[in-house]
Amino acid sequence: DTGVSQNPRHKITKRGQNVTFRCDPISEHNRLYWYRQTLGQGPEFLTYFQNEAQLEKSRLLSDRFSAERPKGSFSTLEIQRTEQGDSAMYLCASSSIRTTGDLNTEAFFGQGTRLTVV
Amino acid sequence: KQEVTQIPAALSVPEGENLVLNCSFTDSAIYNLQWFRQDPGKGLTSLLLIQSSQREQTSGRLNASLDKSSGRSTLYIAASQPGDSATYLCAVLPFFSSNTGKLIFGQGTTLQVKP
Numbered sequence: 238d239t240g241v242s243q244n245p246r247h248k249i250t251k252r253g254q255n256v257t258f259r260c261d262p263i264s265e266h267n268r269l270y271w272y273r274q275t276l277g278q279g280p281e282f283l284t285y286f287q288n289e290a291q292l293e294k295s296r297l298l299s300d301r302f303s304a305e306r307p308k309g310s311f312s313t314l315e316i317q318r319t320e321q322g323d324s325a326m327y328l329c330a331s332s333s334i335r336t337t338g339d340l341n342t343e344a345f346f347g348q349g350t351r352l353t354v355v
Numbered sequence: 356k357q358e359v360t361q362i363p364a365a366l367s368v369p370e371g372e373n374l375v376l377n378c379s380f381t382d383s384a385i386y387n388l389q390w391f392r393q394d395p396g397k398g399l400t401s402l403l404l405i406q407s408s409q410r411e412q413t414s415g416r417l418n419a420s421l422d423k424s425s426g427r428s429t430l431y432i433a434a435s436q437p438g439d440s441a442t443y444l445c446a447v448l449p450f451f452s453s454n455t456g457k458l459i460f461g462q463g464t465t466l467q468v469k470p
Binding site: 285 | 459
Protein backbone atom coordinates (compact mmCIF):
# COMPACT_ATOMS: atom_id res chain seq x y z
CA ASP A 238 0.00 0.00 0.00
CA THR A 239 1.34 3.43 -0.92
CA GLY A 240 -0.41 5.39 1.81
CA VAL A 241 -3.01 8.13 1.49
CA SER A 242 -3.15 9.61 -2.01
CA GLN A 243 -4.60 13.01 -2.94
CA ASN A 244 -5.23 14.48 -6.37
CA PRO A 245 -4.55 16.96 -7.74
CA ARG A 246 -1.52 18.19 -5.82
CA HIS A 247 -2.08 21.76 -6.94
CA LYS A 248 -5.12 23.57 -8.28
CA ILE A 249 -5.38 27.16 -9.45
CA THR A 250 -8.87 28.37 -10.19
CA LYS A 251 -10.69 31.59 -10.84
CA ARG A 252 -13.05 32.96 -8.25
CA GLY A 253 -16.54 31.62 -8.75
CA GLN A 254 -15.49 28.33 -10.33
CA ASN A 255 -16.20 24.91 -8.83
CA VAL A 256 -13.37 22.56 -7.87
CA THR A 257 -13.26 18.93 -6.78
CA PHE A 258 -10.50 17.12 -4.93
CA ARG A 259 -10.05 13.40 -4.50
CA CYS A 260 -8.61 11.36 -1.66
CA ASP A 261 -7.78 7.65 -1.72
CA PRO A 262 -7.22 6.39 1.83
CA ILE A 263 -5.15 3.45 2.97
CA SER A 264 -7.20 0.52 1.74
CA GLU A 265 -8.12 -1.13 5.02
CA HIS A 266 -8.92 2.12 6.84
CA ASN A 267 -12.57 2.75 7.66
CA ARG A 268 -12.19 6.36 8.78
CA LEU A 269 -11.47 9.26 6.42
CA TYR A 270 -10.95 12.89 7.46
CA TRP A 271 -10.69 16.20 5.66
CA TYR A 272 -8.73 19.10 7.16
CA ARG A 273 -7.93 22.57 5.88
CA GLN A 274 -4.63 24.33 6.55
CA THR A 275 -3.94 28.00 5.86
CA LEU A 276 -0.46 29.47 5.73
CA GLY A 277 1.32 29.45 9.07
CA GLN A 278 -1.48 27.63 10.86
CA GLY A 279 -2.14 24.08 11.91
CA PRO A 280 -4.76 22.00 10.12
CA GLU A 281 -8.40 22.51 11.09
CA PHE A 282 -10.97 19.73 10.99
CA LEU A 283 -13.63 19.93 8.27
CA THR A 284 -15.46 16.61 8.19
CA TYR A 285 -15.07 12.86 8.57
CA PHE A 286 -16.53 9.59 7.36
CA GLN A 287 -16.80 6.16 8.83
CA ASN A 288 -17.14 3.88 5.84
CA GLU A 289 -19.62 5.73 3.60
CA ALA A 290 -21.39 7.64 6.36
CA GLN A 291 -20.50 11.27 6.95
CA LEU A 292 -20.62 11.53 10.73
CA GLU A 293 -19.63 15.11 11.48
CA LYS A 294 -19.16 18.42 9.73
CA SER A 295 -17.37 21.46 11.12
CA ARG A 296 -18.91 24.92 11.08
CA LEU A 297 -16.01 25.80 8.77
CA LEU A 298 -17.74 23.71 6.12
CA SER A 299 -20.15 26.19 4.58
CA ASP A 300 -22.95 25.07 2.28
CA ARG A 301 -20.62 25.68 -0.67
CA PHE A 302 -18.63 22.65 0.46
CA SER A 303 -19.76 19.08 0.01
CA ALA A 304 -17.96 15.84 0.66
CA GLU A 305 -18.82 12.31 -0.32
CA ARG A 306 -17.39 8.86 0.18
CA PRO A 307 -19.35 6.51 -2.06
CA LYS A 308 -18.99 2.85 -1.17
CA GLY A 309 -16.71 3.72 1.70
CA SER A 310 -13.59 3.88 -0.46
CA PHE A 311 -12.24 7.11 -1.98
CA SER A 312 -13.67 10.50 -1.04
CA THR A 313 -14.26 13.72 -2.91
CA LEU A 314 -14.43 17.26 -1.57
CA GLU A 315 -16.18 19.78 -3.80
CA ILE A 316 -16.15 23.54 -3.35
CA GLN A 317 -18.72 25.47 -5.34
CA ARG A 318 -18.41 29.14 -6.27
CA THR A 319 -14.90 29.39 -4.91
CA GLU A 320 -13.80 32.50 -3.04
CA GLN A 321 -10.31 33.83 -2.39
CA GLY A 322 -10.71 32.86 1.26
CA ASP A 323 -10.90 29.22 0.19
CA SER A 324 -7.23 29.31 -0.79
CA ALA A 325 -5.54 26.77 1.46
CA MET A 326 -4.02 23.32 1.65
CA TYR A 327 -6.71 20.63 1.86
CA LEU A 328 -5.47 17.56 3.68
CA CYS A 329 -6.99 14.11 3.81
CA ALA A 330 -6.23 11.57 6.51
CA SER A 331 -7.32 8.02 7.20
CA SER A 332 -7.30 5.74 10.19
CA SER A 333 -8.54 2.35 11.25
CA ILE A 334 -10.64 2.54 14.37
CA ARG A 335 -10.31 -0.59 16.45
CA THR A 336 -12.62 -0.91 19.39
CA THR A 337 -10.93 -3.89 21.00
CA GLY A 338 -8.35 -2.96 23.59
CA ASP A 339 -6.90 0.51 23.11
CA LEU A 340 -8.74 2.68 20.64
CA ASN A 341 -6.22 3.02 17.81
CA THR A 342 -6.71 6.46 16.32
CA GLU A 343 -3.34 7.05 14.67
CA ALA A 344 -4.00 9.18 11.61
CA PHE A 345 -2.06 8.97 8.37
CA PHE A 346 -2.12 11.99 6.10
CA GLY A 347 -1.83 12.48 2.37
CA GLN A 348 0.34 15.04 0.60
CA GLY A 349 -2.51 17.51 0.38
CA THR A 350 -4.07 19.56 -2.41
CA ARG A 351 -2.94 23.18 -2.56
CA LEU A 352 -5.82 25.36 -3.79
CA THR A 353 -5.19 28.89 -5.03
CA VAL A 354 -8.21 31.01 -5.94
CA VAL A 355 -7.34 34.03 -8.09
CA LYS B 356 -12.72 24.28 24.43
CA GLN B 357 -9.37 22.58 23.86
CA GLU B 358 -6.61 24.83 22.53
CA VAL B 359 -3.15 23.73 21.51
CA THR B 360 -0.20 26.10 21.45
CA GLN B 361 3.32 25.64 20.17
CA ILE B 362 6.09 28.02 21.12
CA PRO B 363 8.30 29.20 19.53
CA ALA B 364 6.77 29.59 16.09
CA ALA B 365 10.24 29.34 14.55
CA LEU B 366 13.62 28.06 15.67
CA SER B 367 17.06 28.10 14.05
CA VAL B 368 19.91 26.00 15.42
CA PRO B 369 23.36 24.88 14.24
CA GLU B 370 23.80 21.30 13.12
CA GLY B 371 24.54 18.82 15.90
CA GLU B 372 22.63 20.64 18.59
CA ASN B 373 20.09 18.86 20.77
CA LEU B 374 16.79 20.71 20.86
CA VAL B 375 13.35 20.67 22.44
CA LEU B 376 10.06 21.67 20.85
CA ASN B 377 7.18 22.54 23.12
CA CYS B 378 3.45 21.88 22.91
CA SER B 379 0.88 22.93 25.48
CA PHE B 380 -2.83 22.20 25.69
CA THR B 381 -5.50 23.78 27.84
CA ASP B 382 -7.60 20.72 28.77
CA SER B 383 -5.80 17.75 30.32
CA ALA B 384 -8.58 15.36 29.35
CA ILE B 385 -6.90 13.96 26.28
CA TYR B 386 -6.93 10.47 24.82
CA ASN B 387 -3.60 10.79 23.07
CA LEU B 388 -1.16 13.24 21.51
CA GLN B 389 0.55 12.91 18.17
CA TRP B 390 3.61 14.69 16.75
CA PHE B 391 3.84 15.28 13.00
CA ARG B 392 6.45 16.59 10.62
CA GLN B 393 5.52 18.71 7.61
CA ASP B 394 7.94 19.63 4.83
CA PRO B 395 7.20 22.83 2.85
CA GLY B 396 4.17 22.39 0.62
CA LYS B 397 3.74 18.78 1.65
CA GLY B 398 1.43 16.71 3.82
CA LEU B 399 1.97 15.50 7.37
CA THR B 400 4.15 12.59 8.39
CA SER B 401 3.36 10.97 11.73
CA LEU B 402 6.41 10.85 14.01
CA LEU B 403 5.20 9.65 17.39
CA LEU B 404 1.90 8.96 19.13
CA ILE B 405 1.67 8.97 22.93
CA GLN B 406 -1.35 7.49 24.66
CA SER B 407 -2.64 9.37 27.71
CA SER B 408 -1.42 6.54 29.95
CA GLN B 409 2.14 6.84 28.64
CA ARG B 410 4.88 9.26 29.68
CA GLU B 411 7.08 9.07 26.61
CA GLN B 412 7.73 7.48 23.24
CA THR B 413 10.99 7.15 21.36
CA SER B 414 11.85 6.67 17.71
CA GLY B 415 15.46 6.95 16.67
CA ARG B 416 16.76 10.41 17.54
CA LEU B 417 13.27 11.57 18.56
CA ASN B 418 11.80 11.38 22.03
CA ALA B 419 8.37 12.73 22.91
CA SER B 420 7.20 13.16 26.49
CA LEU B 421 3.76 13.82 27.87
CA ASP B 422 2.79 15.47 31.15
CA LYS B 423 -0.98 15.42 31.03
CA SER B 424 -1.53 17.09 34.39
CA SER B 425 0.43 20.18 33.36
CA GLY B 426 -0.90 20.13 29.81
CA ARG B 427 2.50 19.82 28.16
CA SER B 428 4.36 17.69 25.67
CA THR B 429 7.89 18.06 24.40
CA LEU B 430 9.60 16.67 21.34
CA TYR B 431 13.32 16.18 21.87
CA ILE B 432 15.54 15.90 18.80
CA ALA B 433 19.05 14.67 19.44
CA ALA B 434 22.05 15.61 17.30
CA SER B 435 20.02 17.70 14.85
CA GLN B 436 20.77 17.48 11.13
CA PRO B 437 19.92 19.79 8.20
CA GLY B 438 17.48 17.12 7.05
CA ASP B 439 15.46 17.73 10.22
CA SER B 440 14.49 21.18 8.90
CA ALA B 441 10.70 21.20 8.67
CA THR B 442 7.60 22.31 10.54
CA TYR B 443 6.69 20.18 13.54
CA LEU B 444 3.05 19.99 14.58
CA CYS B 445 1.50 18.50 17.66
CA ALA B 446 -2.12 17.41 17.78
CA VAL B 447 -4.31 16.21 20.63
CA LEU B 448 -7.28 13.90 20.57
CA PRO B 449 -9.67 15.09 23.30
CA PHE B 450 -10.86 12.31 25.58
CA PHE B 451 -14.56 13.06 25.23
CA SER B 452 -14.42 12.95 21.45
CA SER B 453 -11.91 10.11 21.20
CA ASN B 454 -14.39 7.97 19.29
CA THR B 455 -14.38 10.53 16.47
CA GLY B 456 -10.60 10.59 16.00
CA LYS B 457 -10.87 14.32 15.34
CA LEU B 458 -7.52 16.01 16.07
CA ILE B 459 -6.89 19.52 17.37
CA PHE B 460 -3.61 20.93 16.10
CA GLY B 461 -1.17 23.53 17.27
CA GLN B 462 0.12 26.07 14.78
CA GLY B 463 3.49 24.37 14.49
CA THR B 464 7.15 25.19 15.08
CA THR B 465 9.26 25.72 11.98
CA LEU B 466 12.75 24.38 12.55
CA GLN B 467 15.82 25.29 10.54
CA VAL B 468 19.03 23.36 11.16
CA LYS B 469 22.01 25.15 9.67
CA PRO B 470 24.99 23.14 8.36
